[in-house]
Amino acid sequence: MSEPNRLPPTLAVEQIALGYGGPLIVESFDAAIPTGQVTAIIGPNGCGKSTLLRALSRLLKPKAGAVLLDGQDIHRLPTKEVATRLGLLPQGPRAPEGIVVSDLVRRGRYPHQRLFDQWSASDEEAVVSALDRTGIDDLRDRQLDELSGGQRQRAWIAMALAQETPLLLLDEPTTFLDIAHQMDILDLLATLNENEGRTVVMVLHDLNHACRYADHLIAMRDGTVIAEGEPEEVATASLIESVFGLPVKVIDDPVTGTPLCVPVGRSSTLAK
């Protein structure tokens, strides 16, 4: 999908500190995103996980340290060039009234276009392929407002795919979707990762979804990384309790064998 002679891109943060003018939200830490894998950033509300994703996608300039894309400071690279390597699906993006699906997906081609080269054969192929891979080929002429939440999210993912970036960042891609559509979107992302070797980084709210779909977890609390590694290493009862402040029991997911965190809460006492 990207030019074959290019090395797979790497994304890393170095001694990063993040904030919005007030106190720092994320204190200094280092992290590397494993190339070609699915990484999920997890943690309680307000832990800074979305802030970290914003920094990784250059929406937020670090107060200190740097985000490195292929070893270079992401803020020193031309933003349009970054857009050919790193795609982003923000949380709750907005679309103009009455826009049709194909029009939305086409806009993902911008980083590859030039002023007088606005609709090349490769642009067209990328859009057709993105619609096809997200399974919304038959919806291409439909208005976005008419679609279900799951279909709409697929259209947005198709736009990010048309961008043809080896790195894909998503901020809570399953929020506001029902359970069937949540699975649907996560399966789609897993397929994209498996078939195309695309690096996927996403913020996920649901711990068990993260354990099931991610190869690599970054667990955060109060703006620092508490643990990082494979789900089996990170999702232990003691670690999850220290991250979320909630006692859990970890069992094997009966479907996939990955860790499944079952909150203890008050239900144990109620059951007795």
Added chain:
Amino acid sequence: MIAITPPQPTTLLALLGGIALTVIALRLSEYIPRREGSMRLSSLSILVQWRVAWLSLAAVVGVLAMMTVGLIVGDFPVSAADALRTALWDRGGEYDFVVNTLRFPRVTVAILAGFCLAASGAIFQSLIGNPLVSPDIIGINNGAAICAVFILAVGGNVSLLPIAAFVGASSTALLIYLLAWKRGVSGARLVLVGIGINAVLAAGITYIQVRFPIERIIAAARWQAGSLFGASWDDARTLAIALAFLGPAAVLLTRRLRLLQLGDEAAVGLGIRVERDRLLLIGVGSALAAVAVAVVGPLGFVALLVPHLARLLAGNISGGVLIFTGLLGGLFLLGADLIAQRLFAPTVLPAGVITGALGGPYFLFLLARHNRAL
């Protein structure tokens, strides 16, 4: 006391015919398929929206037809053949003054000013993501008006009016932008600040009106209504030169406008420099409005109504849709000016009265429809 004569039967007939033609054209437009295709020539390529191309062609035909009507119709009777002959190849002669000094520049100014206003409205509506926004609502027209009214009220040189109006409009746009700045400019904040500025400017205009002698204020009020009366070739040239720079800039910027429409975060993700491009778009949109207002006065509702209608017909903004919007704006203002001239002839109304009379109800219709959607 001016007696207003009732409209002539022929005028009413022509008006009804115009309305019927418009309705038929709108109906027919539904049969134009929304097909797209690419045009490629070695490393040059472009996506052609065929529907938009056909609609634009229809608008060009409409503009040419309406221009012809504008050359023929007027207080002084000139036959169609004489009018066209005088305008096109046989300059000079018996009808030269009426056709080439009065009517031809006037229809040209109407088309160009309508183009500028509608294109400006389309930029603002798409940028802010609200069909109820236009340069007149966020105070740009009133920015031009307060300077022009002041010049007229103090009895200043009338030839300064266009410059004063332009300075007023562009400095108002700049002021709104600066006041709305808070680690970047969001669409909603820009509109709210604009509405506030608009109110302050309106109050300022009222103050000037009560403060200065009434004879001068009447001239100011006439200017404020927005009129094409006395439009000259100089005015047409001013607009044409401005449009020659601003038009291509606007069309090229729509590519980035289309991404800004997806929200700042998605736009950054796609490689847009959000604040710079938004500033450029606001600058071009304001300049288009400022130039038009400087020449024809603060004509209301063209910038609000036409882009909405164009979007309904042609779809979401693109370079092609922006051009179509401009053509439709020219057609609309030209039509409104003809109605203003002929409806109660020989009494002539300012074109702004007609654009307002058509635009006001349409605005209410939009508001009602929009509220239902919410």
